[in-house]
Amino acid sequence: MFVVSSPAGFVDLVMLLSGLLMGLSHIVQPQMWADYFAGLAERGRAGVVTKIMQVELWPALLIVGLHQVWSGPGIVVTVLGWLLLAKVAVGLLVPELALRSMRMAERVPRSFGPAGVGLLVVSGFAGAALLWPG
Numbered sequence: 001m002f003v004v005s006s007p008a009g010f011v012d013l014v015m016l017l018s019g020l021l022m023g024l025s026h027i028v029q030p031q032m033w034a035d036y037f038a039g040l041a042e043r044g045r046a047g048v049v050t051k052i053m054q055v056e057l058w059p060a061l062l063i064v065g066l067h068q069v070w071s072g073p074g075i076v077v078t079v080l081g082w083l084l085l086a087k088v089a090v091g092l093l094v095p096e097l098a099l100r101s102m103r104m105a106e107r108v109p110r111s112f113g114p115a116g117v118g119l120l121v122v123s124g125f126a127g128a129a130l131l132w133p134g
Contacts, residue, residue, distance in 0.1 A: 004130075007066040008074060012126040014062065015077050019123030026116025034109035041102040048095040051102065052088055060084035074129035080122055 004010050026033055040047030063081025070078065091098035105111060 008069050009130060011062055011067040012074060012077060012129045015059070015080075015126035016123050016130065018059070019119045019126060023116040023119030023123060026112040026119060030109040030112035030116075033112045034106045037102045038106035041099060041106060044099065045095045047102065048091055048098045052091050052098070056084055056088050056091070060088050069129065072129060072132040073125045074132065076122060076125035077129060 004013050037051070040051050043050065060081055063077060064085050067074070067078055067081060069075060
């Protein structure tokens with residue numbers, strides 16, 4: 001039986017599973033993601049807030065709050081959390097930048113493939129962190 005015995009381990013498990021699912025969907029269904037971002041971009045600033053609250057804020061807060069691991073493969077998850085929190089801050093403080101990014105993503109659906117690969121890589125590091133001694 002697999003047991004998660006720490007808050008950081010819980011975050012690693014969540015990132016392993018969510019990164020795997022999201023990464024594969026970015027690769028297999030890039031048009032779905034492009035359509036999602038296009039719909040949000042049509043809503044303007046309200047779409048920016050929706051995207052941040054649905055996609056970016058929860059993992060940023062989860063990682064920053066519970067996963068301060070600065071050694072081994074877990075460091076990748078920690079760094080991702082802090083970068084994601086910075087992205088959330090920029091998006092909420094300068095929504096025009098986030099909106100421009102969302103509009104760019106809808107024009108190039110194939111850009112979701114590399115993003116999916118990145119999510120799979122993070123998922124792999126999260127899985128490795130679960131197995132890392134210490």
